[in-house]
Amino acid sequence: xxxxxxxxxxxxxxxxxxxxxxxxxxxxxxxxxxxxxxxxxxxxxxxxxxxxxxxxxxxxxxxxxxxxxxxxxxxxxxxxxxxxxxxxxxxxxxxxxxxxxxxxxxxxxxxxxxxxxxxxxxxxxxxxxxxxxxxxxxxxxxxxxxxxxxxxxxxxxxxxxxxxxxxxxxxxxxxxxxxxxxxxxxxxxxxxxxxxxxxxxxxxxxxxxxxxxxxxxxxxxxxxxxxxxxxxxxxxxxxxxxxxxxxxxxxxxxxxxxxxxxxxxxxxxxxxxxxxxxxxx
Ligand code: SF4
Numbered sequence: 214x215x216x217x218x219x220x221x222x223x224x225x226x227x228x229x230x231x232x233x234x235x236x237x238x239x240x241x242x243x244x245x246x247x248x249x250x251x252x253x254x255x256x257x258x259x260x261x262x263x264x265x266x267x268x269x270x271x272x273x274x275x276x277x278x279x280x281x282x283x284x285x286x287x288x289x290x291x292x293x294x295x296x297x298x299x300x301x302x303x304x305x306x307x308x309x310x311x312x313x314x315x316x317x318x319x320x321x322x323x324x325x326x327x328x329x330x331x332x333x334x335x336x337x338x339x340x341x342x343x344x345x346x347x348x349x350x351x352x353x354x355x356x357x358x359x360x361x362x363x364x365x366x367x368x369x370x371x372x373x374x375x376x377x378x379x380x381x382x383x384x385x386x387x388x389x390x391x392x393x394x395x396x397x398x399x400x401x402x403x404x405x406x407x408x409x410x411x412x413x414x415x416x417x418x419x420x421x422x423x424x425x426x427x428x429x430x431x432x433x434x435x436x437x438x439x440x441x442x443x444x445x446x447x448x449x450x451x452x453x454x455x456x457x458x459x460x461x462x463x464x465x466x467x468x469x470x471x472x473x474x475x476x477x478x479x480x481x482x483x484x485x486x487x488x489x490x491x492x493x494x
Contacts, residue, residue, distance in 0.1 A: 215248055216241055218268040224259060229406030232380030233327050234263055240390035246294045254283040256299030259334045260327040263298045277308030280315040287320045290474040291466045295322040302332045305341040305361045316370040316399055321464035323393045323400040329408035330415045337411035347414060363403050364445040364456060373398040373462035376455045379420050380406040392455055398462035420451065427454030436460055
């Protein structure tokens with residue numbers, strides 16, 4: 214697509230991040246966006262390189278801080294399609310505070326987390342989403358603590374769009390990210406994106422065999438908060454699909470009149486927008 218840059222990814226062959234990125238590019242193209250109106254903000258980690266591999270405006274932020282930058286970009290120029298990308302280490306460890314507040318802010322943007330349940334770039338330490346008994350070189354007996362449930366955090370923070378996908382299920386993944394882009398508010402997608410080099414437990418085969426697709430369940434209604442809560446708190450199964458969507462959602466930028474590029478406002482930006490930017494920087 215137009216969104217592919219001419220840089221060759223240095224991800225390990227077979228890394229789930231290839232599929233995650235392809236789906237993001239497809240979702241952006243399918244929603245009528247182009248590189249000129251798209252801004253990617255990336256965190257730190259293997260996933261953080263994505264802004265180089267995609268052809269759009271991009272900023273490679275500091276560790277765990279991609280979300281507030283994305284919120285600031287959207288506040289300053291709501292005409293841009295803002296997509297923030299990061300990993301589970303970046304987003305759910307050092308960045309978890311920003312995650313909660315970005316969710317509750319409900320800015321009209323998309324957050325894609327490449328969740329491989331490990332720190333890949335630093336060579337295989339357990340991450341916030343690693344299993345309790347996941348053995349690594351730095352945790353020979355496993356982390357010995359329950360993993361973070363990012364979907365539950367998002368629901369508790371008042372999330373209006375919560376989804377999960379699998380990088381290898383290309384069409385479904387792109388479709389789910391597309392729905393997140395189309396949502397009026399903070400579209401959050403946790404993507405199972407296997408690390409083939411350091412994680413031999415949460416593999417392609419594991420996800421292929423265990424994923425339950427909510428899109429194939431006629432009884433499942435993502436607008437039903439109680440049903441969504443049951444799925445999110447079910448630790449026995451792995452799910453993909455749009456898990457929760459509040460169809461009444463109105464994004465922060467819409468409800469606060471942030472509709473114009475600040476650079477185009479002759480008398481200066483609305484005070485509301487400036488307050489928001491000050492809060493983040
Ligand atoms: Fe992907 Fe893991 Fe390699 Fe990083 S270390 S590029 S996450 S396979």
